[in-house]
Amino acid sequence: MDIEKTALAAKRASRDLANESASRKDRAVREMADSLELRTGEILEENAVDIAAGRKKGLSNALLDRLRLDEDRVRAMAASMRRVAALADPVGEIVEGWRTSEGLEIKKVRVPFGVVAVIYEARPNITVDAAGLCIKTGNAVVLRGGSDAYHSNRILAEVITGAVMEAGLPGDAIQFVATRDRDVLARLVQLIGVVDLVIPRGGRELKDFLVEHAKVPVIYAGGGNCHVYVDKAADLGSAVDITVNSKVQRPGVCNAAETLLVHADVAEAFLPRVVKELRARNVTLFVDERTRAALGSEAPAELEDATAEHYATEFLDLKMAVRVVDDVEQAIDHITQYGTGHSEAIVTNDATVGRRFTERVDAAAVYVNASTRFTDGAVFGMGAEIAISTQKLHARGPLALRELTSTKYVVTGSGQVR
Amino acid sequence: MDIEKTALAAKRASRDLANESASRKDRAVREMADSLELRTGEILEENAVDIAAGRKKGLSNALLDRLRLDEDRVRAMAASMRRVAALADPVGEIVEGWRTSEGLEIKKVRVPFGVVAVIYEARPNITVDAAGLCIKTGNAVVLRGGSDAYHSNRILAEVITGAVMEAGLPGDAIQFVATRDRDVLARLVQLIGVVDLVIPRGGRELKDFLVEHAKVPVIYAGGGNCHVYVDKAADLGSAVDITVNSKVQRPGVCNAAETLLVHADVAEAFLPRVVKELRARNVTLFVDERTRAALGSEAPAELEDATAEHYATEFLDLKMAVRVVDDVEQAIDHITQYGTGHSEAIVTNDATVGRRFTERVDAAAVYVNASTRFTDGAVFGMGAEIAISTQKLHARGPLALRELTSTKYVVTGSGQVR
Numbered sequence: 001m002d003i004e005k006t007a008l009a010a011k012r013a014s015r016d017l018a019n020e021s022a023s024r025k026d027r028a029v030r031e032m033a034d035s036l037e038l039r040t041g042e043i044l045e046e047n048a049v050d051i052a053a054g055r056k057k058g059l060s061n062a063l064l065d066r067l068r069l070d071e072d073r074v075r076a077m078a079a080s081m082r083r084v085a086a087l088a089d090p091v092g093e094i095v096e097g098w099r100t101s102e103g104l105e106i107k108k109v110r111v112p113f114g115v116v117a118v119i120y121e122a123r124p125n126i127t128v129d130a131a132g133l134c135i136k137t138g139n140a141v142v143l144r145g146g147s148d149a150y151h152s153n154r155i156l157a158e159v160i161t162g163a164v165m166e167a168g169l170p171g172d173a174i175q176f177v178a179t180r181d182r183d184v185l186a187r188l189v190q191l192i193g194v195v196d197l198v199i200p201r202g203g204r205e206l207k208d209f210l211v212e213h214a215k216v217p218v219i220y221a222g223g224g225n226c227h228v229y230v231d232k233a234a235d236l237g238s239a240v241d242i243t244v245n246s247k248v249q250r251p252g253v254c255n256a257a258e259t260l261l262v263h264a265d266v267a268e269a270f271l272p273r274v275v276k277e278l279r280a281r282n283v284t285l286f287v288d289e290r291t292r293a294a295l296g297s298e299a300p301a302e303l304e305d306a307t308a309e310h311y312a313t314e315f316l317d318l319k320m321a322v323r324v325v326d327d328v329e330q331a332i333d334h335i336t337q338y339g340t341g342h343s344e345a346i347v348t349n350d351a352t353v354g355r356r357f358t359e360r361v362d363a364a365a366v367y368v369n370a371s372t373r374f375t376d377g378a379v380f381g382m383g384a385e386i387a388i389s390t391q392k393l394h395a396r397g398p399l400a401l402r403e404l405t406s407t408k409y410v411v412t413g414s415g416q417v418r
Numbered sequence: 419m420d421i422e423k424t425a426l427a428a429k430r431a432s433r434d435l436a437n438e439s440a441s442r443k444d445r446a447v448r449e450m451a452d453s454l455e456l457r458t459g460e461i462l463e464e465n466a467v468d469i470a471a472g473r474k475k476g477l478s479n480a481l482l483d484r485l486r487l488d489e490d491r492v493r494a495m496a497a498s499m500r501r502v503a504a505l506a507d508p509v510g511e512i513v514e515g516w517r518t519s520e521g522l523e524i525k526k527v528r529v530p531f532g533v534v535a536v537i538y539e540a541r542p543n544i545t546v547d548a549a550g551l552c553i554k555t556g557n558a559v560v561l562r563g564g565s566d567a568y569h570s571n572r573i574l575a576e577v578i579t580g581a582v583m584e585a586g587l588p589g590d591a592i593q594f595v596a597t598r599d600r601d602v603l604a605r606l607v608q609l610i611g612v613v614d615l616v617i618p619r620g621g622r623e624l625k626d627f628l629v630e631h632a633k634v635p636v637i638y639a640g641g642g643n644c645h646v647y648v649d650k651a652a653d654l655g656s657a658v659d660i661t662v663n664s665k666v667q668r669p670g671v672c673n674a675a676e677t678l679l680v681h682a683d684v685a686e687a688f689l690p691r692v693v694k695e696l697r698a699r700n701v702t703l704f705v706d707e708r709t710r711a712a713l714g715s716e717a718p719a720e721l722e723d724a725t726a727e728h729y730a731t732e733f734l735d736l737k738m739a740v741r742v743v744d745d746v747e748q749a750i751d752h753i754t755q756y757g758t759g760h761s762e763a764i765v766t767n768d769a770t771v772g773r774r775f776t777e778r779v780d781a782a783a784v785y786v787n788a789s790t791r792f793t794d795g796a797v798f799g800m801g802a803e804i805a806i807s808t809q810k811l812h813a814r815g816p817l818a819l820r821e822l823t824s825t826k827y828v829v830t831g832s833g834q835v836r
Contacts, residue, residue: 381518409782415662
């Protein structure tokens with residue numbers, strides 16, 4: 001396919017979109033919400049085709065969960081678009097401004113990137129969130145969804161492109177690309193000067209592919225090997241709630257916790273309680289020797305021994321590794337070694353220990369006394385998100401409106417020279 | 419050489435540096451300034467070795483100018499460090515913060531990257547600016563200077579590392595690497611998890627090398643094919659000053675202008691004046707047909723015909739291409755086609771035209787009625803700069819303190835779960 005032509009069409013559309021009024025962009029995003037609700041029937045029909053194919057293909061439960069749409073989830077997509085429309089337009093914001101000693105007025109102004117390519121896999125709601133966030137920020141978007149969600153994404157792209165045109169914006173601002181051809185994908189991410197930003201949302205294979213082939217800037221949204229550390233100064237009831245929630249509330253997503261670390265001093269008091277709750281929710285546990293010792297006679301029969309590989313694994317499933325540590329330093333070391341810089345939580349009422357943890361743990365989001373599950377653009381008040389960045393360049397954490405913008409300096413003088 | 423060991427030493431130092439107090443970091447940066455002044459004699463001796471070698475090798479005047487140090491330039495380096503020390507520490511800044519509906523307190527806190535690798539060529543002052551800015555922001559730095567400046571960079575690195583240790587900070591936070599081995603360089607920029615950011619400051623060859631080999635994030639500081647557009651509503655006296663200053667004040671640097679665009683309506687009034695001034699400063703001019711026609715009998719004999727290649731070239735020398743355009747739209751189109759997104763200027767008193775230009779020209783810095791030469795970290799009030807980014811990701815324009823930081827979300831709750 002002619003990916004260059006597709007990207008150039010997006011580039012042309014982006015030039016006009018960059019200076020569109022907020023009111024027209026918001027109208028387009030609200031039209032998306034309305035159209036999604038109006039055409040829910042069609043969307044679910046197409047999604048059913050993907051789900052049936054996925055079952056036949058033997059996709060895991062976690063993947064099928066990501067792929068599945070129902071009326072509630074379509075309503076949630078529409079609600080997400082209405083939240084996005086209601087937020088302030090970041091484009092045109094004067095981030096800061098000052099006057100130099102020479103009398104130059106310098107303004108740092110927020111501007112769109114231009115063309116954003118989003119490369120994702122199973123979740124169809126990304127089609128909608130990415131398009132809505134890009135249109136709102138005056139960016140054109142090239143959407144390359146996974147083949148398992150082909151029918152769902154195609155109908156969603158059709159619905160939202162129609163909505164954008166309905167609002168009087170160029171339909172070319174949304175380009176849906178369904179290719180499975182890796183060569184086409186490689187060419188897309190090498191279009192220097194046309195594609196301004198690539199946001200991948202997928203596994204290690206996609207990341208490795210982009211590290212190898214991309215020549216335009218990429219924001220890597222890495223996996224989430226997230227931890228909950230229960231300190232000796234924790235409220236143990238709260239620690240049980242936070243651990244269980246972080247693990248089981250939606251195990252297939254990147255902000256779910258994968259390893260539980262427990263301070264040795266509270267291991268005997270805490271571990272029997274939390275293990276009971278986790279086992280009641282069918283969580284398979286991989287535990288170290290000290291955990292087994294702390295559980296003593298209350299150790300369930302199904303416990304498995306934890307290996308370094310378990311600690312390094314993002315299970316995305318009802319599985320959890322458990323380790324007893326000497327103190328917060330050992331917990332920090334463990335997280336430094338195994339963590340992926342996504343979301344890390346400590347449960348403690350000791351302010352000094354909490355501060356130590358938040359300062360030394362190098363991650364996009366560090367929690368004190370709350371579930372790792374909160375790392376999310378909508379929860380953070382950003383309306384929606386395209387992905388959660390675990391890299392430090394440009395944006396860390398949820399990628400939403402502001403993260404889809406760059407800046408330029410606009411400098412006004414009255415004839416100044418150096 | 420064992421580049422992995424070097425980078426790991428920097429990484430270890432960065433962990434301690436990340437939480438250092440501002441006062442100690444500032445002391446280190448002020449020590450750098452003092453040591454540079456104290457040891458100016460040694461520094462100039464070593465620089466003379468590089469200059470002599472460069473002459474023998476036949477380096478261009480522009481390159482020799484970049485390489486050369488004298489007492490004033492060493493004093494300027496020291497002054498730059500004192501400015502950096504006097505600025506506020508960006509690390510620990512709470513960029514923003516809010517409370518969610520669930521009662522979570524979310525703070526977005528500025529943090530260092532960790533290890534920053536700066537890869538540069540001839541200019542020795544980058545050794546000092548990069549190290550000072552990195553230390554101030556709690557980053558360790560790997561400095562890889564060009565071989566033409568080897569003796570200068572080696573002594574500068576020695577001086578500033580001594581200063582850092584004098585202030586009680588780890589000397590490993592500054593790593594000077596003089597290798598010319600491309601394989602070593604390739605390994606450096608592939609150290610995922612160790613090197614957090616690469617900032618190249620060099621030509622196309624270095625950029626292509628990094629696009630090919632880098633696996634860690636890179637901020638590309640591209641070249642500057644900068645333009646001055648003289649609108650029909652320009653003050654022509656001011657337009658002459660701005661054009662001449664943009665071209666000749668320091669032609670070897672990236673914010674110098676390379677092409678002059680002139681509105682057809684003022685071509686006959688403006689071009690003879692500006693050409694006379696540029697020729698008086700030995701600027702070689704490459705002009706289009708309309709420029710020649712506008713000059714008429716006042717055209718100097720030495721004019722050469724402009725080709726598309728001239729318009730695409732960053733001369734970095736006393737050379738300038740000239741073109742007459744129909745209006746601001748054609749000027750914008752020319753800049754969109756040939757510009758590198760660095761610094762672009764319009765001279766006009768028409769507010770509507772000025773706004774059109776600043777909105778549609780996609781560059782790091784867009785000037786109205788001022789010289790392109792102002793794009794500079796120190797001039798912008800940032801103390802110093804490592805480079806000027808022409809990419810849109812993370813930072814655009816001068817890279818100084820804030821641009822050397824990332825952020826993390828610190829989220830505090832009281833037991834919240836989803």
